[in-house]
Amino acid sequence: MCWCGARATHNARTVGGEMVVEGEQVVVGDVYQPVEEVGYEVLCRRHHRRWLTGAAAHAASISPDVLPVMPG
Numbered sequence: 001m002c003w004c005g006a007r008a009t010h011n012a013r014t015v016g017g018e019m020v021v022e023g024e025q026v027v028v029g030d031v032y033q034p035v036e037e038v039g040y041e042v043l044c045r046r047h048h049r050r051w052l053t054g055a056a057a058h059a060a061s062i063s064p065d066v067l068p069v070m071p072g
């Protein structure tokens, strides 16, 4: 289930609760200490398209029905 309660159909990779682009390199490693938690979150289609993870939505205090317009 997506955080909004809709059926989750997409998998999002997240770093520190924020969705990152698939294939984008995340430095986790030998030299630098990882400072943010890398994980995965399942999202419904519309929230995946808007990169709105549960953490992001919570941080912005938005409801599932009020979606911000993302630039780009």
Ligand SMILES: [Zn+2]
Pocket (backbone or CB within 6 Å): 002, 003, 004, 005, 006, 043, 044, 045, 046, 047, 064
């Ligand atoms: Zn959703």
